[in-house]
Amino acid sequence: MKAGKPLRVLFTTSECAPWAKVGGLGEISAALPPALRALGLDVRVLLPCYPSVRACARGARSIATLDAEFGLPAARLLRATLPGEVPALLLDCPALYMRDGGPYVDANGADYADNALRFGLLSRVAARLASAGSPLRWRADVLHCNDWPTGLAPLYLSGLPDPAGSVFSIHNLAFQGLFPLSEAGSLGIPAGALHSDGVEFWGRLSFMKAALRYADRLCAVSPSYAREILDAEHGCGLEGVLRERSADLVGILNGIDSALWDPASDVHLARCYDARSLAGKRVNKRALQQEMGLQQNDDVLLCGMVTRLTDQKGVDLVLDALPALLERPLQLALLGTGDAALERAVADAAAAAPGRVAARIGFDEGLAHRIEAGADVFLMPSRFEPCGLNQMYSQRYGTPPIVRATGGLRDSVTDFSEAAVRGGEATGFVFDEASADALRGAIERALAVYGRPAVWRTLCRNGMARAFGWDRPALAYRTLYASVRARR
Ligand code: ADP
Numbered sequence: 001m002k003a004g005k006p007l008r009v010l011f012t013t014s015e016c017a018p019w020a021k022v023g024g025l026g027e028i029s030a031a032l033p034p035a036l037r038a039l040g041l042d043v044r045v046l047l048p049c050y051p052s053v054r055a056c057a058r059g060a061r062s063i064a065t066l067d068a069e070f071g072l073p074a075a076r077l078l079r080a081t082l083p084g085e086v087p088a089l090l091l092d093c094p095a096l097y098m099r100d101g102g103p104y105v106d107a108n109g110a111d112y113a114d115n116a117l118r119f120g121l122l123s124r125v126a127a128r129l130a131s132a133g134s135p136l137r138w139r140a141d142v143l144h145c146n147d148w149p150t151g152l153a154p155l156y157l158s159g160l161p162d163p164a165g166s167v168f169s170i171h172n173l174a175f176q177g178l179f180p181l182s183e184a185g186s187l188g189i190p191a192g193a194l195h196s197d198g199v200e201f202w203g204r205l206s207f208m209k210a211a212l213r214y215a216d217r218l219c220a221v222s223p224s225y226a227r228e229i230l231d232a233e234h235g236c237g238l239e240g241v242l243r244e245r246s247a248d249l250v251g252i253l254n255g256i257d258s259a260l261w262d263p264a265s266d267v268h269l270a271r272c273y274d275a276r277s278l279a280g281k282r283v284n285k286r287a288l289q290q291e292m293g294l295q296q297n298d299d300v301l302l303c304g305m306v307t308r309l310t311d312q313k314g315v316d317l318v319l320d321a322l323p324a325l326l327e328r329p330l331q332l333a334l335l336g337t338g339d340a341a342l343e344r345a346v347a348d349a350a351a352a353a354p355g356r357v358a359a360r361i362g363f364d365e366g367l368a369h370r371i372e373a374g375a376d377v378f379l380m381p382s383r384f385e386p387c388g389l390n391q392m393y394s395q396r397y398g399t400p401p402i403v404r405a406t407g408g409l410r411d412s413v414t415d416f417s418e419a420a421v422r423g424g425e426a427t428g429f430v431f432d433e434a435s436a437d438a439l440r441g442a443i444e445r446a447l448a449v450y451g452r453p454a455v456w457r458t459l460c461r462n463g464m465a466r467a468f469g470w471d472r473p474a475l476a477y478r479t480l481y482a483s484v485r486a487r488r
Contacts, residue, residue: 006040007041007042007141007142007478007481007482007485008041008042008043008044008138008139008141009041009042009043009044009140009141009142009144009481010044010089010129010130010140011029011032011043011044011045011046011146012045012046012122012123012126012143012144012145012146012150012153013025013029013045013046013047013146013150014047014048014103014104014119014122014146014147014149014150015047015103016029016030016045016047016082017029017030018030018056018083019047019050019052019053019057019082020047020048020050020052020053022103023308024171024221024254024386024387024388024389025146025147025172027257028221028254029047029146030082030083030084031255031257031470032254032255032470032473032474032477033045033082033084034084034085034086034470035255035469035470035473035474036474036477036478037084037085037086038471038474039474039475039478043086044086044087044089044138045086045087045088046088046089046090046122046125046126046129047088047089047090047091047122048090048093048096048097048103048118048122049078049090049091049093049097049098050098050099050103051097051098051099051100054098057078057080057088059080060078060079060090061078061080062076062077062078063077063078063089063136064076064077064135064136065077065135066125066128066135067128067135069121069124069188070117070124070186070187071186072095072096072117073093073095075091075093075125076093077089077090077092077125077135078090089129091121091122091125093121096114096117096121097118099112115177115179116177116179116183116207117186119149119150119151119152119177120152120183122149122150122153123145123149123150123152123153123155123156123207124153124156124187124188126143126150126153126156126157127143127152127153127156127157127160127163128156128160129143130143130153130157130160130163130164130166131157131160131161131162131163131164132160132161133160139164140164141164141165141481142164142165142166142481142484143157143164143165143166144166144168144169144481145166145168145169145211145215146168146169146171147169147170147171147175147208148175148176148177148206148207148208148211149177149207150168150211151177151206151207151209151210151211152187152189152199152210152211153166154166154168154210154211154213154214154215154216155189155193155210155211155214156188157214158214159190165216165217165481165484165485166214166215166216166217167215167216167217167218167219167480167481167484168211168212168215168217168218168219169219169221170208170212170219170220170221170225170229170386171221171386171387172386173208173229173234173235173236173238173386174236174312174384175208176201176206176209176236176238177206177207177208178201178204178205178206178207179205179207180205181194181200181203181204183205184205189205189210193210197213198213199213201237202237206238212238212241212242212245213241215248216484217248217249217250217480217483217484218242218245218248218249218250219250219251219252219480220250220251221252221253221254221387222252222254222386222387222407222408222410222411222412223251223253223411224406224407224408224410224411225251225384225385225386225387225407225408226249226250226251227251228384228406228407229242230242230243230246234384234407250476250480252473252476252480253387253408253411253412253473254387254408254473255392255469255471255472255473256389256392256393256396256468256469256470257470258396258468258469258470261393261396261397262396263280263281263372263373263396263398266369266373268365268366268367268369268370269369269370269373270283270284270286270287270370270374271283271287273398274464275460275465278457278460278461281373281374281397281398281460282298284370284373285298285374285375286298287370287374288302288333288370288371288373288374288375289302289331291367291370292333292360293354293355293358294331294355294356294358295331295355295356297331299329300331301328301329301330301376301377301443301446301450302330302331302332302333302374302375302376302377303330303331303333303375303376303377303379303402303443304332304333304334304371304372304375304377304378304379304394304399305318305332305333305334305336305371305378305379305380306334306335306336306367306368306371306372306390307334307335307336307338307380307390308336308337308338309336309337309338309339309342309343309346310338310339310342311339311383312382312383312384312385313336313380313381313382313383314380314381314382314383314434314439315336315342315346316342316345317381317434317435317439318332318379318381318436318439319346319349320436321436321437321439321440321443322349322353324440326353326356326357328443328444328447329447330356330443330447331356331357331358332356332357332358333358333371333374333375334346334350334357334358334359334360335359335360335362335364335368335371336359336360337361337362337363343361346359346361347359372390372393372394372397373397373399375394375399376400377400377401377402377428377429377443377446377450378390378391378394378399378400378401378402379402379439379443380402380403380404380409381402381403381434381439382403382406382407382409383404383434384406384407385403385404385406385407385408385409386407386408387407387408387412388403388407388408388409388412391408391409391412391413391428392412392466394428394463395412395413395428395463395464395466396463396464396466396468397464398460398461398463398464399460399463400416400427400429400459400460400463401413401428401429401463402428402429402431402439402442402443402446403431404430404432404434404438404439405430405431405432409430412466412468413427413428414426414428414430414462415428415430416428416429416445416446416449416459421449421455421458421459421462422458424462424465425462426459426462427459427462427463427466428459429442429443429445429446430442
């Protein structure tokens with residue numbers, strides 16, 4: 001590696017917005033690579049060629065045929081360009097990726113039965129491209145993997161000639177990629193790794209554990225989450241492995257795409273606004289009330305929520321607190337999709353309080369923006385939250401978040417106090433215990449401040465002034481990559 005050449009990074013991911021997005025990982029994969037390229041790094045994104053990716057990646061052309069792996073037909077690499085002029089490498093293996101449904105689940109919401117193979121191949125190809133066996137002239141200095149679908153890559157890389165350094169980002173430890181240990185053979189995992197000091201986790205094959213063991217450096221998506229996963233409560237059984245690797249683990253808070261999430265230019269809104277024209281927010285509140293069938297009322301505290309409906313996100317706490325909250329001048333607008341039982345419970349809550357509680361079950365990008373803009377406060381009572389994006393969006397939109405003190409929520413929201421709001425620090429309301437009562441207490445605090453318009457406006461403006469862009473995280477990733485390269 002000659003001095004002065006830009007650092008080459010292969011950013012490997014199972015989702016990348018706008019071509020394929022399930023959650024936060026898709027957004028981060030879209031935003032971090034261009035921010036790194038703006039710093040002069042040569043970053044390329046590797047992702048599977050799902051139907052949605054193929055449809056978006058116009059002009060994609062084949063640049064290499066890959067050696068056949070795992071008894072599959074030979075796959076191809078396509079070259080395309082992501083928005084933001086980021087070069088993309090698409091792993092084209094139609095037998096694995098060209099399916100109805102999402103990146104991980106079929107049209108009925110069930111995991112694909114061959115996910116080990118689907119993401120084993122992604123990991124394998126990533127490792128090949130980052131080693132001497134690469135079919136491309138371009139060779140990565142650093143392989144950056146993300147979450148369990150890329151978890152086997154550091155393991156494969158460790159067995160290949162002249163490997164790049166590897167970084168593994170933990171976006172959510174709760175999803176681990178667990179499969180029968182019997183799949184290890186067909187994935188070419190060496191027998192020497194099939195023990196609890198390797199990839200075995202309680203009798204199963206763990207993609208996540210493979211990464212935690214074999215990556216050179218580990219990164220969690222917020223400093224608090226990086227600490228929390230060392231304990232049993234948030235370590236999901238992997239806290240022991242993580243503690244052994246704690247010297248190699250850092251926390252870097254994600255940024256947000258501040259062009260896409262900007263109330264001053266958001267195409268989804270009824271009226272754009274900024275910190276000087278907060279009155280425009282009232283127009284969005286009325287429009288949201290109308291769109292969601294809520295009573296037109298300027299004076300109620302309109303609580304917004306956009307979320308996957310899973311236990312993690314604490315939607316049940318909101319539902320439990322709702323009867324008492326509805327005694328107060330308050331409305332709830334919720335958009336979400338996920339567990340069938342929670343979807344039903346949310347729909348029932350809306351049916352029981354028409355005009356006060358409104359729910360949309362589904363995925364709706366535009367409505368997510370309109371809730372951020374139209375709500376007065378944004379609820380995130382998560383049991384755990386590796387980073388979370390919506391609390392950052394809501395601050396930018398002048399919609400103070402009400403969050404539980406966990407992970408990235410703790411790192412990105414400053415709790416209200418008289419002194420903190422005057423000093424420009426307070427941006428929302430933070431509570432500790434994962435209970436309906438604690439959530440209700442925080443909402444009561446918000447209601448009290450909401451009744452003091454001048455203080456409320458200061459709180460909103462404090463959040464709008466926060467810089468959550470990707471430039472700062474990108475610098476931290478650059479430092480992390482440099483530390484890996486130095487080890488080689
Ligand atoms: P997670 O990745 O755990 O789902 P994040 O807050 O990090 O949570 O990111 C989720 C992203 O997906 C946010 O941008 C959020 O607005 C978006 N999102 C989640 N559910 C929906 C939905 N039903 N409709 C539209 N956007 C959604």
